[in-house]
Amino acid sequence: MREYYIRREGDEDASGPFDIDQISSLIEANKLDANAYFYDIESESWLTISSNEELMETLFPKKRKLTLRTQESEEEKKRLAEEEAAKAAAAKAEAKTEGQAESEAEGADTEPDDAEAAKATEAAAPEKPAEEPKKGKKKKGEPSDERQKLEVTKMLALAEGRADDPSGKSPREKQAAVAFFGLRFLTFFFIASILAMGYIEKDLVMTADAIAMAKSPYIVIAVIDLVITLTLLLQVTEVYPLLRFRAAVGAGLLTMLFYSSGDTLLLFSNLLLMGAIYFSSAIIKIRFLIACGITGVLGILGYVYAFFL
Numbered sequence: 001m002r003e004y005y006i007r008r009e010g011d012e013d014a015s016g017p018f019d020i021d022q023i024s025s026l027i028e029a030n031k032l033d034a035n036a037y038f039y040d041i042e043s044e045s046w047l048t049i050s051s052n053e054e055l056m057e058t059l060f061p062k063k064r065k066l067t068l069r070t071q072e073s074e075e076e077k078k079r080l081a082e083e084e085a086a087k088a089a090a091a092k093a094e095a096k097t098e099g100q101a102e103s104e105a106e107g108a109d110t111e112p113d114d115a116e117a118a119k120a121t122e123a124a125a126p127e128k129p130a131e132e133p134k135k136g137k138k139k140k141g142e143p144s145d146e147r148q149k150l151e152v153t154k155m156l157a158l159a160e161g162r163a164d165d166p167s168g169k170s171p172r173e174k175q176a177a178v179a180f181f182g183l184r185f186l187t188f189f190f191i192a193s194i195l196a197m198g199y200i201e202k203d204l205v206m207t208a209d210a211i212a213m214a215k216s217p218y219i220v221i222a223v224i225d226l227v228i229t230l231t232l233l234l235q236v237t238e239v240y241p242l243l244r245f246r247a248a249v250g251a252g253l254l255t256m257l258f259y260s261s262g263d264t265l266l267l268f269s270n271l272l273l274m275g276a277i278y279f280s281s282a283i284i285k286i287r288f289l290i291a292c293g294i295t296g297v298l299g300i301l302g303y304v305y306a307f308f309l
Helices: 020-028 053-059 071-106 111-124 145-159 171-200 202-207 210-214 217-233 237-261 264-280 286-308
Strands: 004-007 015-018 037-040 045-048
Touching: 004 020, 015 020, 020 053, 171 202, 171 217, 171 237, 171 264, 171 286, 202 210, 210 217, 217 237, 237 264, 264 286
Parallel strands: none
Antiparallel strands: 004 015, 004 037, 037 045
16 A cells, blocks of 8 residues: 655645555544645655645545435335235235144144143253353454554644654644743853953053943954844844854864964854854754753853853
């Protein structure tokens, strides 16, 4: 039987493979509709189920139109059925009458002997125990209700992309959780970057000389990071492309500045922090996000060590 990979509208990941019976079960459970996509091997592309006439006839068969029978046809059929029933009853009664007449004539002489033999047989025969109702046995190949329920649950989980954990979260819920923690990590990293840039130019900040601070690349980067941090606190995720650009520029510019000043520890700490910022705004897997979080924390600890130890 041919199998298909299925992808619902708006989903990025496909599920399957499913055969026709499994797809029909998903449609009955309102997990799929005619707008879902299937992978067509012949054209090597994703097509909607509604665009394939064969699948539409199989999965969404057209209902037959019911026609009302006329009153005359119903009466005619009823009359014919009554006539056939009357003929059958008459034939049965006639056969019964003839059989009774023959049996009375033949059994007049043997009636006493038959009665005695019947009594003797009843006395000798043991009483039969009351028959217990037979318990319905399931056929060998017939699956139990519990197994069918598990298979349906697993199939629905596959349709939602939860093949490894049928009782867990859907891909969309997992992505939402990753986005939540990623936003917090980015906010923390940018606050740390602001403090680090400000600490490098702490003497200049204490003078409050706006013109001199505007000429400092560290202060300019700190101001940009402050604006980005405010957008992150407002949960504006549309700035993620800007964050990656900021991380790339920071990795290049600050690396050059730290290398020229001979601050190797600050150079590597900056690379770790910028790498964590870049990938935390791009990945959608929780395990990779945790790795980015650890990397960013190591970069922050490098700054702390260089400044205070």
